[in-house]
């Protein structure tokens with residue numbers, strides 16, 4: 001907890017923290033509910049891409065909270081790689097592509113701020129990334145117009 005207190009004193013946004021934590025909790029519940037129990041032939045699979053994406057976000061937040069620019073960059077790079085993997089490209093929808101681009105741009109800006117050791121910038125763009133997560137998820141839940 002002390003780390004968070006320090007983060008807030010450093011000028012980190014409480015809203016940002018609350019948002020990130022809410023997102024983390026909500027998504028963990030969704031994943032748990034999705035997992036079928038005792039599925040035939042189920043083996044140890046690597047964490048699904050979307051869960052890795054969440055891990056990368058948590059890693060970036062930790063980097064911001066501890067002023068660890070290398071950690072921010074590392075997790076930003078991870079997000080960029082994840083977004084390139086096939087699964088992200090399986091939705092040919094144009095709007096999905098746009099949302100992916102918005103996501104990648106926000107991550108790129110966060111990485112550039114980290115490289116410039118600009119903590120305020122990295123924090124701002126972290127918030128932008130969070131917004132693009134939510135925008136895409138909202139879009140995916142909308143009933144499709146035909």
Ligand code: HEC
Pocket residue numbers: 027028030031050051053054057079087096099100103129130132133134136137140
């Ligand atoms: C461009 C679209 C897009 C963006 C941006 C996006 N996601 Fe997702 N996300 C998806 C889709 C599609 C699914 C569900 C389908 C699947 O799992 O392949 C999903 C599912 C998830 C899940 C699994 C739980 C659930 O609700 O189904 C998590 C966790 C997740 N995303 C985290 C994130 C995080 C964190 C970010 C931002 C760093 C993010 N996503 C950004 C498209 C996106």
